[in-house]
Amino acid sequence: MLEQQSAPSMLLLLFWLCDGSRTAASPGFLRLPAQTRTASRPHVTAARLSHDSLIASVDKTRKRRCAQRSPRTVFIIDTATDMNGITKSRFEVFSNSDEALINKKLPKELLLRIFSYLDVVTLCRCAQVSKAWNVLALDGSNWQKIDLFNFQTDIEGRVVENISKRCGGFLRQLSLRGCLSVGDASMKTFAQNCRNIEHLNLNGCTKITDSTCISLSKFCSKLRHLDLTSCVSITNHALKALSEGCRMLENLNLSWCDQITSDGIEALSRGCISLRALFLRGCTQLDDTALKHLQKHCPELMTINMQSCTQITDDGFVSLCRGCHKLQMVCVSGCSNITDASLTALGLNCQWLKILEAARCSHVTDAGFTVLARNCHELEKMDLEECILVTDNTLVQLSIHCPRLQALSLSHCELITDDGIRHLSSSVCGQERLQVVELDNCPLITDITLEHLKSCQRLERIELYDCQQVSRAGIKRIRAHLPEIKVHAYFAPVTPPPSVHGGGQRLCRCCVIL
Known part of the structure; x- marks a missing residue:
């Protein structure tokens, strides 16, 4: 990921990208206003600076010596930003002959290897240093x-x-996430020129339609990872095209592409049998038929996210579990029709499960989680927010059978008590693995829970919003024992203000992050 760049840095990059005909050696290359060029220089890692721009910062003796010597070039060797946000640079002075030695002494292959570690912006800057570096960059x-x-x-x-013309067959990964102006025409040119592309991120490119997927299908047969999140114009036709031309596809994100139906998933699953990860958040038209197609044709599936796919029921999910035994990450949050039958099928068929997100599945109970815990010993993260029927019995089973558990959300699980946390904190996972526990809106939790959690030496964060029986004193005690822990909680002010309408008293609660 590129770090946030200054405006001049953006101009450097965008000018270079937008005018493929110019190079650093040509007169028109990056012909920016003098003020802009000067402003950008303090941020340049490998840019050449005139010695005159720094001569005011050295003493008079140094000035005289520099004036008598041959022309020199000042390089910023490295930069760092202190706590006050002030950028400081370390400078070294080289003669023109010193600069040339770098290119003469080091073979091109080694210089290329060094350049391969630079990000996009730095490469653009290096292209301005000399003709030789322009070719390398x-x-x-x-x-x-x-x-x-x-x-x-x-x-x-x-x-x-x-980009596609410059990089051609070299380009393997491109992220255009959030690039709202990119459309089908430019992506067609891209697909024609970059036929070795493997990872393509079009998240939030809302102008993209089925036409782009058709182009990718024709020219980019090596595509493995494709992110179409929030490309709301994508339909089943796009999935049909991908299934025909991108058969090596392993990771596909269709989240919030709400025109997708089970027919599209059928076409996709028949052609892309190597799928390992499929993200379908917010695809509200999908039903059990889609999962049955995945069960038949995608046995390698390891990750599936069906958040808010409200038409999914036990019938489809049980079928999925029976055909996809390698599942490690499952999200059914917001799938309100899921019951213990789905948890049982998951436990009996997918023993390598590591992550389960089942928030707002209000029909699941201890019975389903008991089967799951007894069979899925690799569980690391569980989100059970608003699983309102879950009790301490689930925590007992997790403490016995899931020694790798690291993060557990029990928000709004109003039947959880201090006793359940006692079992969890005294277990192997509690003492050796547990890092995050979310207990907000668990009204039966008290300071006793915090005493139990003291034994969780790896604990990093606890959520206690609206746990009205938890006190400041209890939080101070656990913080004294685990000084690095972050505790998020609400507390009422000492004197609650009267109700605005003169009715019954209401507590005005203040957020305190300790």
Whole structure:
């Protein structure tokens, strides 16, 4: 991921990307206003600076010596930002002959290897140092991974087209996340030029339609990871195209593409049998039929996210579990029709499960979680928020059978008590693994829970919002025992203000992060 860049840095990058015909050696390359060029220099890692721009900062003796010597070039060797946000740089002075020695002494292959560790912006800057560095910086082998997220508002279609022309077959990974101006035409050019692309992120590119997927299908047969999150114009036609031309697809994100139906998933599953991860959050038209197609054709599936797919029921989920035994991450949060039957099927068929998100599945009970815990010993993270029927019995089973548990959300599980936390904290997972416990809106939790959690030496965070029986004193005690822990809680003010309408008294609670 690129760090946040200054405005001049963005201009450097975007000018280069938008005008593929110019190079550092050509007169028109990055012809920015003098003020802009000067402003950008303090942030440059490998940019050349005139010695005159620094001569005021050295003593008079140094000035005289420098004036008598041959022309020199000042390089910023490294930069650092202190706690006050002030950028400080370390400078070294080289003669022109010293600079040339770098290119003469080091073989091109080694210089290219060094350049391969630089990000997009730094490469653009290096391209301005000299003709030799321009050739090295713009070598296609250095442009295998490009992330333009930090420049999303400035990226237009022609930028993508020029990237594809410069990088061609070298490009393996491209992220255009949030680039709202990118459309189908530029993506068609991209697909034609970058046929070795493997990872493509189009998250939030709302102008993208089925046409882009058709282009990818025709030219990008090596595509393995594709993110189409929030590309709301995507339909079943896109999935049909991908299934025909991108059969190596392993990871596909269709979250919030709400025009997708079970017919699209059927086409996808028949063609892309190597799918390992499928994200379907907010695809509200999907029903059990979609899961049955995945069960038949995608046995390698390891991750599936069906958050808010409200038409999914036990019938489809049980079928999925019976055909996809390698599942390690499952999200059914917001699938309100899921019951213990689904948890039982998951426990009996998917023993390698590591992550389960079942928030707002209000029909699941201790019975389902008991089967799950007894069979899925690799569980690491569980989100049971608003599983309102869950009691301490689930925590007992987890403490016995799930020694790897690291994070557990029990928010709004109003039947959980101090005794359940006692079992959890005294177990192997509690003492050796547990890092996060969320207990907000658990009204039966008291300071006794905090006493139990003292034994969880790896604990990093506890959520206690609206746990009205937890006191400041209890939190101070656990913080004294675990000084690095973060505790989030609400507390009422000492004197509650009267009700605005003169009715019954209401507590005005203040957020305190300790």
